[in-house]
Amino acid sequence: MTDPDPTLRYQSGFGNEHATEAIAGALPRGRNSPQRAPLDLYPELVSGTAFTAPRAENRRSWLYRRQPSVVAGRFAPYRQDGWLTPPLREAVVPPEPMRWHPFALPTEPTDFVDGLKTVVLNGDAEAQTGMAAHVYLANRSMDGRALVNADGELLLVPQQGRLVITTELGVLAVRPGEIALLPRGLVFRVDLPDGPSRGYVCENYGAHFRLPELGPIGSNGLANARDFLAPVAAFEAPQGEVELVKKFAGRLWRTTLKRTPFDVVAWHGNLAPVKYDTAHFMAIGSISFDHPDPSIFTVLTSPSDTPGTANADFVIFPPRWLVMEDTFRPPWYHRNLMSEFMGLVYGEYDAKPEGFKPGGASLHNGMVPHGPDGEAFEKATGxxxxxxxxxxxxxxxxxxxxxxxxxxxxxxxxxxDEAYADCWAGLSARAPL
Structure with missing residues (x-):
């Protein structure tokens, strides 16, 4: 599939300094906030990190817009059905693997905002730790509406249907097999050119996602910064009122704007929405024996205060060659310190050939045993x-x-899936010879 609008243009690079203008001369030269900006626009700074964050870690962008975002009026509470924020009080966590069948699409008109449903979550958004995993189940575009999340950045993984994501900094068209990363605090709108759509969302409350260190892999491999695409500046013509829904401190709020929030004529900086095609991921694997750890499939990581132990990782299992000798090739049986929420975009997952379907999910919390089902084990060992x-x-x-x-x-x-545990029931005890 191609982008819904083939005229969309992008800039290459993740975390790079970008400079783009929809009208020539809209960017000031040499100064970020001159006394009077070009075209009489309003300068506005969006900071994704603390001002004093190290230069290599600092994320911010300067926007030059027709009206500043402070012109929003008063907010009123917005109904909150399925989008939750940690911590959940008095929550009970079963010590067992869990799995979900593909989540059903809505029958009533539902857009991205109302179609977000939280499946699992952890940490504390106020303490800026942890994450939540949601699914979005929608069948109509966000007509006359926009959304801004002040609690965390959003990583979108479409599973069914393309998304056209209009942001303050430009437009991203994202199809299944691609992902989109939207910074905290950036206003956006999601349109559905293919109608009913489903996908997964990671809401990251911790340190912003970045590319993982490569260590002994060296200077090449996994995801390349140049394959992440940021939008070029684009702004909408004046239109009628727009409802702005804001997520703030775990609650949803709404207000009515008198104009479109997508009025940024030019911007420069390194805090930007990006998209990435997972087909560009350079998979690394064993070419001798043994099954390597899944960390070699990490696309993005959000580090924690413990080096090497992530607040959140985004890991993919893409098409790849298996060539190891005398090796059990699917994932082995294991218990991890790290907790795993898994989804399937398309195809068949080699460790669960039958029960794990596209649009579904599974959860294996820390130190909960899991691994291939009986069918996958028998196939792999023979x-x-x-x-x-x-x-x-x-x-x-x-x-x-x-x-x-x-x-x-x-x-x-x-x-x-109440019968998930049954997939291991056929693994009988084996007496030593």
């Missing part, structure tokens, strides 16, 4: 270990150092 291409598949994992808490929607929303 297979002819010729070179094998895993193709036509894309699974992903939101991984976190903190234990995930399932929400009432996760437990009672109708998608929970």
């Amino acid at each position: 297979a002819d270990l010729a070179p094998q291409k895993l193709d036509g598949t894309l699974a992903f994992m939101f991984e976190s150092r903190l234990r995930f808490v399932p929400t009432p929607f996760a437990l009672n929303g109708g998608a929970l």
Whole structure:
């Protein structure tokens, strides 16, 4: 599939300094906030990190717009059905693996805002730790509405249907197989050119996502910064009133703007929405024996205060060759310190060939045993270990150092697979020879 609008243009690079203008001469030269900006625009700074963050870590962008975002009026509470924020008080976390069938699309008109449903979450948004994993289940565009999240950045993983994401800094068109990363505090709108759409969202309350260090892998491999695409400046013509929904301190609020919030004529900086095509991920694997750790599939990481232990990781399992000798090739049985929320965008996951379907999810919390089902184990232990291409598949994992808490929607929303544990029932005890 191609972008809904093939005229959209992008800038290459993740965390790079960008400079873009929709009208020539809109960017000031040499000064960020001159006494009078070009075209009589308003300068506005968006800071994604503390002012004094180290230069290499600092994320900020200067916007030059027709009207500053402070012109918003008063906010009133907005109904809050399925979008939750940690911590959940008196939550009960079962010490067992969990799995969900594909989440059902809505039958009533539902846009991205009202279609967000929290499945699991952890940490404390006020303490800027942890994350939440949501699904979005929507069938109409956000007509006359916009959304801004002051609590965390959003990582969108479309599973069914393309998204056209209009942001203050420009427009991203994202299809299944691609992802979009939207900074905290940036106003955006989601349109659905293909109609009913489903996908996954990581709401990250901790340190902003970045590319992982490569260590002994060296200077090349995994995701390349140049393959992340930021939008060029674009602004909308004046229109009627727009409802702005704001997530702030775990609550949803609404106000009515007298004009479009997408009025930024030019911007420069390194805090920007980006999209990334997972087909560009350079997978690394074993070419001798043994199954390597899944950390080699990390696309983005949000570090914690413990070096090497992430607040959140985004990991993918893309098409790749398996060539290891004398090796159990699917993921082995394991218990981890890290907790894993997993989704399937398309295809078949090699460790769960039957029960894990696109649009569904699974949860394996810290130190909860999990691994291949009985069918996958028997197939893998008896297979002819010729070179094998895993193709036509894309699974992903939101991984976190903190234990995930399932929400009432996760437990009672109708998608929970009550028979998940049965997939291991056929693994009988084996007596030593």
